[in-house]
Amino acid sequence: MILGHPQKQSFCGTLAQAYAKGAEEAGNEVQQIYLGELEFDPVLWSGYHKIQALESDLVKAQQAIK
Numbered sequence: 550m551i552l553g554h555p556q557k558q559s560f561c562g563t564l565a566q567a568y569a570k571g572a573e574e575a576g577n578e579v580q581q582i583y584l585g586e587l588e589f590d591p592v593l594w595s596g597y598h599k600i601q602a603l604e605s606d607l608v609k610a611q612q613a614i615k
Contacts, residue, residue: 555585
């Protein structure tokens, strides 16, 4: 589950927690990614002309999504 809202303590965060709880109670494994807690630089310093390496938080999130 990916929470895109920058704050966990928000309406969206509450919905995400309720969804995760329901999914877990139904016997599902839930992994959560909170975008607001990831540390990365969103600026593409070379634009699209050069590939910018991903920061470790983004690599971890990418692996979790895969």
